[in-house]
Amino acid sequence: MGKTIALLATAAVALSISAQAIGQKAAAAQPAATDSDQPWLNPKLSPEERAKAAVGAMTLDEKLRLIFGYSDQAVTDVAKVPDEIVSPELKAAIQTRAVKGSAGFVPGVARLGIPDQTQTDASIGVRNSLIPSTALPSSLATAASFDPEVVRAGGVMIGAETRATGHNTMLSGGVNLAREPRNGRNFEYVGEDPLLAGMMAGALIDGIQSNDIVSTIKHYAVNDAETLRTSVDVTISAEAMRQSDLLAFELAMERGKPGSVMCSYNLINGRWGCENDYLLNKVLKRDWSFKGFVMSDWGAVHSTLSANDGLDQFTGFCCVGDKPWFAPPAIKAALQSGELSQRRLDDMVERILWALYAKGAVDNPVKAAPIDYAAHAKVSQAAAEASMVLLKNEGGLLPLRGVKTIAVIGGNADRGVIAGGGSSDVTPVGGAILIDKHTYMPSAPLAELKRELPRAKISFDGGTDPAAAAAAAAAADVAIVFVTQHNTEGWDGDLELQNNQDALIAAVAQANPKTIVVLETGGAVLMPWASQVPTILEAFYPGIRGGAAIARTLTGKVNPSGHLPISFPASLDQLAHPQLPGRGSPDGTPAHITYDEGAAIGYKWYDVKGYKPLWAFGHGLSYTSFGLSDLTAQPDGKGIKLSFSIRNTGKRAGSGVAQVYVSPQDWKKVGWEAPRRLVAFAKASLKPGQSKRFELTVDPRLLATYEAAENNWHIRAGTYELRLGQSSDGEMQTVPVTLPDSVWSAATGAAS
Numbered sequence: 001m002g003k004t005i006a007l008l009a010t011a012a013v014a015l016s017i018s019a020q021a022i023g024q025k026a027a028a029a030q031p032a033a034t035d036s037d038q039p040w041l042n043p044k045l046s047p048e049e050r051a052k053a054a055v056g057a058m059t060l061d062e063k064l065r066l067i068f069g070y071s072d073q074a075v076t077d078v079a080k081v082p083d084e085i086v087s088p089e090l091k092a093a094i095q096t097r098a099v100k101g102s103a104g105f106v107p108g109v110a111r112l113g114i115p116d117q118t119q120t121d122a123s124i125g126v127r128n129s130l131i132p133s134t135a136l137p138s139s140l141a142t143a144a145s146f147d148p149e150v151v152r153a154g155g156v157m158i159g160a161e162t163r164a165t166g167h168n169t170m171l172s173g174g175v176n177l178a179r180e181p182r183n184g185r186n187f188e189y190v191g192e193d194p195l196l197a198g199m200m201a202g203a204l205i206d207g208i209q210s211n212d213i214v215s216t217i218k219h220y221a222v223n224d225a226e227t228l229r230t231s232v233d234v235t236i237s238a239e240a241m242r243q244s245d246l247l248a249f250e251l252a253m254e255r256g257k258p259g260s261v262m263c264s265y266n267l268i269n270g271r272w273g274c275e276n277d278y279l280l281n282k283v284l285k286r287d288w289s290f291k292g293f294v295m296s297d298w299g300a301v302h303s304t305l306s307a308n309d310g311l312d313q314f315t316g317f318c319c320v321g322d323k324p325w326f327a328p329p330a331i332k333a334a335l336q337s338g339e340l341s342q343r344r345l346d347d348m349v350e351r352i353l354w355a356l357y358a359k360g361a362v363d364n365p366v367k368a369a370p371i372d373y374a375a376h377a378k379v380s381q382a383a384a385e386a387s388m389v390l391l392k393n394e395g396g397l398l399p400l401r402g403v404k405t406i407a408v409i410g411g412n413a414d415r416g417v418i419a420g421g422g423s424s425d426v427t428p429v430g431g432a433i434l435i436d437k438h439t440y441m442p443s444a445p446l447a448e449l450k451r452e453l454p455r456a457k458i459s460f461d462g463g464t465d466p467a468a469a470a471a472a473a474a475a476a477d478v479a480i481v482f483v484t485q486h487n488t489e490g491w492d493g494d495l496e497l498q499n500n501q502d503a504l505i506a507a508v509a510q511a512n513p514k515t516i517v518v519l520e521t522g523g524a525v526l527m528p529w530a531s532q533v534p535t536i537l538e539a540f541y542p543g544i545r546g547g548a549a550i551a552r553t554l555t556g557k558v559n560p561s562g563h564l565p566i567s568f569p570a571s572l573d574q575l576a577h578p579q580l581p582g583r584g585s586p587d588g589t590p591a592h593i594t595y596d597e598g599a600a601i602g603y604k605w606y607d608v609k610g611y612k613p614l615w616a617f618g619h620g621l622s623y624t625s626f627g628l629s630d631l632t633a634q635p636d637g638k639g640i641k642l643s644f645s646i647r648n649t650g651k652r653a654g655s656g657v658a659q660v661y662v663s664p665q666d667w668k669k670v671g672w673e674a675p676r677r678l679v680a681f682a683k684a685s686l687k688p689g690q691s692k693r694f695e696l697t698v699d700p701r702l703l704a705t706y707e708a709a710e711n712n713w714h715i716r717a718g719t720y721e722l723r724l725g726q727s728s729d730g731e732m733q734t735v736p737v738t739l740p741d742s743v744w745s746a747a748t749g750a751a752s
Contacts, residue, residue, distance in 0.1 A: 064328045069295070116168075120165070121424060135543045148200060153383070156211070172216065177245050182225070183224060194244055194247040195702060204256070209259070222241065229264075243706055261295070277308075313352060380543045381548055388550070391538055405459075407478070409481045414447075414462075417444075449480075480518060487521075492580060509533045527568075537553065564620060568613055570613055630643070637700070
């Protein structure tokens with residue numbers, strides 16, 4: 001069946017890109033050119049040299065072709081756009097060569113061997129309503145693995161499906177920090193800490209681009225909530241940005257080296273994200289030396305002259321009524337008036353071409369290919385199993401052993417596992433299950449539990465009537481309540497569980513003291529019942545094999561090893577912004593929010609305020625136990641070299657996570673945003689009694705403050721305490737390190 005689906009998908013893709021393939025064959029039939037004739041096709045040259053040579057060989061119209069992209073809707077609607085905006089030739093290219101159902105399309109230049117850019121969403125898998133794809137667990141879930149290799153393997157897999165379905169650009173690599181716990185897109189992102197987020201997003205991008213395609217890091221920057229996302233103005237200091245949101249991007253880009261960056265909808269300090277000179281030109285292109293291109297989010301452009309502020313490609317143009325800011329007539333007019341220079345236009349095109357050359361999209365053009373969906377599903381399941389977070393397990397209720405009767409209740413556990421909505425809403429192999437307009441992956445925990453526990457009598461109650469569910473629970477040895485929270489792009493949700501699920505859990509827990517709660521959520525939720533149940537498992541959105549991953553974890557086939565990448569607040573009063581400005585107002589309503597908490601996000605905010613969260617960042621339990629020991633640390637250049645050991649001190653094999661935090665003697669005096677920062681983490685898979693030693697280096701930026709006036713990083717001299725533990729609120733081993741004063745340029749890295 002899997003091969004049949006693969007062939008059908010391949011056939012659909014082949015039809016949609018047949019014209020592109022024909023064009024490639026025609027180009028291949030031309031007499032072979034020498035390297036000196038067409039240096040842009042010489043793989044021995046650097047991507048920079050090839051891009052510059054290609055631009056030199058282009059006509060103006062060919063250059064303009066590469067900076068103006070079209071949405072999927074344009075395939076059907078662009079015919080109505082006046083020919084002076086989109087030429088008949090380009091309309092034909094869009095209608096015949098775009099991959100139907102994908103996110104976007106940018107026509108190439110066949111004459112020069114430059115391929116079309118075929119763009120698809122998103123970080124969890126190939127999003128195309130016409131093509132089945134393998135859905136990874138949500139990015140927040142895989143961040144809980146605390147293992148970049150797990151995330152990279154997922155990136156390799158979804159990147160392979162991107163290529164096999166005819167796409168060479170994947171709009172993946174969401175790295176916005178979970179500054180706002182209610183953000184509807186937190187499930188697409190990778191947590192609240194810049195180091196963890198940067199490492200995980202970078203690993204995903206690196207995996208995707210290993211397939212000779214371009215990956216896009218997003219949404220740049222400080223797009224940390226969906227409420228009025230297209231009109232909200234975020235006020236935040238440069239210092240706070242560089243030490244939080246931008247640091248996450250910087251670290252991710254260094255690890256993943258994405259070919260493109262997607263600028264965000266919102267305004268930052270009074271300037272739109274896609275025409276923000278400070279973010280795009282000064283930070284991204286100057287300080288970080290980014291060689292690739294900046295593409296807009298769909299509909300996020302407000303001016304042709306945003307090109308002067310760093311935007312390189314307008315993407316997502318649709319139809320009549322859209323503002324064609326980067327269409328040929330607009331750019332030609334700006335060139336003629338002198339508002340846009342030819343040099344800047346050439347730079348825009350060179351950056352786009354650099355990405356296509358550097359990431360392999362030119363030398364290894366994409367083509368339709370069979371997909372081994374069964375093998376890919378195993379990758380997704382492994383990621384889900386590595387990401388399950390056991391929050392609570394009093395009395396050792398899990399793993400389930402020798403249980404004769406089980407009542408499974410709620411969460412549509414008889415049908416599948418929930419997924420997030422928006423541009424990460426993957427159409428799964430086997431077809432999506434729609435329940436209340438929400439996508440569920442066809443992997444039912446109920447059926448998987450029955451498979452894992454064939455001797456147990458397992459019943460199911462839908463959970464719509466708490467009294468009936470309580471009766472079912474009372475009649476069983478163990479009750480497992482599944483609860484769901486749906487999050488989606490374009491909307492910020494609530495931390496309270498919806499549809500009377502809190503009352504359901506309370507009723508079941510009262511009826512049966514052996515109650516297990518399994519959470520399928522896009523992020524943090526409030527749990528007024530947490531003290532009433534002995535066992536809580538957080539599965540997040542677990543992907544296409546989520547039901548199997550949950551069942552194997554509950555039954556002990558898998559030892560949970562996930563740790564929370566976000567803090568779970570105990571109440572709304574603990575949030576930095578209990579009220580979201582503009583919530584409930586019509587889209588487009590001007591709004592403003594000041595992030596006066598600065599870089600104190602998540603656990604750092606709780607430390608500053610002295611709050612105790614419901615569940616702390618980094619928290620996660622196991623069916624075995626681990627010991628951390630022998631922490632050593634010493635200065636190493638501007639950073640710190642540290643080492644420690646993880647040992648499995650229990651009776652079961654499992655994976656332990658070590659986390660290292662650093663605290664200055666006086667955090668306010670040195671200018672830190674909070675008393676401590678995560679500076680290192682490691683994960684080890686160990687048999688009982690086995691140990692592993694790690695040697696790690698702390699990035700100096702994690703020890704420094706950013707000084708905007710001089711564009712410097714600065715580590716202030718003093719004693720810093722390293723703290724080694726298994727969660728941010730756990731028992732810590734400590735060791736002091738004395739650091740000298742260090743100041744260096746954020747642009748060049750040179751000492752100041």
